[in-house]
Amino acid sequence: KEKHRKMPSLTVNLEPGKTVHVKLVKAGYLTQEFDYTPPFAPATVTKTMVAVVCKAAITSASLNKEVFEPKETVKLAYTVKNTGNITTDITIRYGIGTPGASRTCRDVPPGGSVDGTAELTAPSAPGSYKIVITAEACGKETGRKELPFTVKIPLVAVTFDTRKEDGTVLTGVEVWIDGEKKGTT
Numbered sequence: 001k002e003k004h005r006k007m008p009s010l011t012v013n014l015e016p017g018k019t020v021h022v023k024l025v026k027a028g029y030l031t032q033e034f035d036y037t038p039p040f041a042p043a044t045v046t047k048t049m050v051a052v053v054c055k056a057a058i059t060s061a062s063l064n065k066e067v068f069e070p071k072e073t074v075k076l077a078y079t080v081k082n083t084g085n086i087t088t089d090i091t092i093r094y095g096i097g098t099p100g101a102s103r104t105c106r107d108v109p110p111g112g113s114v115d116g117t118a119e120l121t122a123p124s125a126p127g128s129y130k131i132v133i134t135a136e137a138c139g140k141e142t143g144r145k146e147l148p149f150t151v152k153i154p155l156v157a158v159t160f161d162t163r164k165e166d167g168t169v170l171t172g173v174e175v176w177i178d179g180e181k182k183g184t185t
Contacts, residue, residue, distance in 0.1 A: 014038040028052055030085065054138035055084040059113065061133050061145045068122040068151050076118045080135045080143065082108040091136040094118055099134045126153040160185060 014020060016038050022045075024032040029049040036045065057080070064075040080092055087109045093099035105114045123129060128150055135143035162173040162185045173185045 009044075016040040024049065050085065052086055053084040054086055054088050054140070055082075055142045056088075056090045056108075056135035056137040057081050057083045058133060058135050058143040058145045061147060063131060063147050063149055066149050068149060070122060070124045070126065070151055070154055072122045072151075074120045074122050074131065074149065076120065076131055076133065076147070077116075078118075078133055079113055079115050080105075081113045082110055082137065083142075084137060085110050088137050090114060092116060092133065093136070094120070094131060094133040096120060096123065096129055096131060099132050122149070122151050124151075126151050 017040065019035050019037040022032075022034055022036050024047055026049060029051055032047055032049065059079045059081045061076065061078040064077075068074055074096075076094055078092065078094075080090055082088060082090060087107050089104055089106050090108050091102050091104045092114070093102040095101060101118065103116060103118075108114060120131065128148065131147040131149065133145050133147070134141050160173075160175050162170045164170045171185055175182045175185065
């Protein structure tokens with residue numbers, strides 16, 4: 001035998017032909033509002049409740065270049081989109097190695113985007129680093145990107161001063177570095 005489960009429902013008595021405004025509310029779901037005119041016979045109204053999705057995604061993020069001098073300004077450009085189904089605040093965090101500084105954009109509608117830029121200072125030590133950018137919606141991280149960059153070893157100026165055995169200047173000497181001619185004294 002099949003057992004029929006009783007579906008969760010509520011029966012109310014309404015005046016036939018008189019339009020009423022109905023509002024269906026449940027935490028964690030989108031509220032539904034609609035006008036309804038009851039027929040002159042018993043009826044069932046079925047509505048599908050849609051769960052709230054609170055989410056932001058980083059749709060683009062880039063640096064102005066990939067190799068920097070020590071302590072040079074690193075420019076970050078980004079776009080973050082509300083990919084959820086409710087209007088929400090979106091917080092964008094960014095930093096070198098770990099998210100730090102932040103910007104909060106208020107009341108971003110579903111499908112809405114936020115563009116922004118930020119300036120950070122490259123570390124003084126040469127090496128490989130990454131800018132980490134995150135997007136938060138409803139207080140939770142829902143998007144993250146990592147952008148690698150390099151801080152190069154700063155070059156130093158080296159002057160080649162060529163002289164004769166007696167100490168006088170000798171010009172016309174070719175200077176080669178690692179197999180590449182750099183010039184002539």
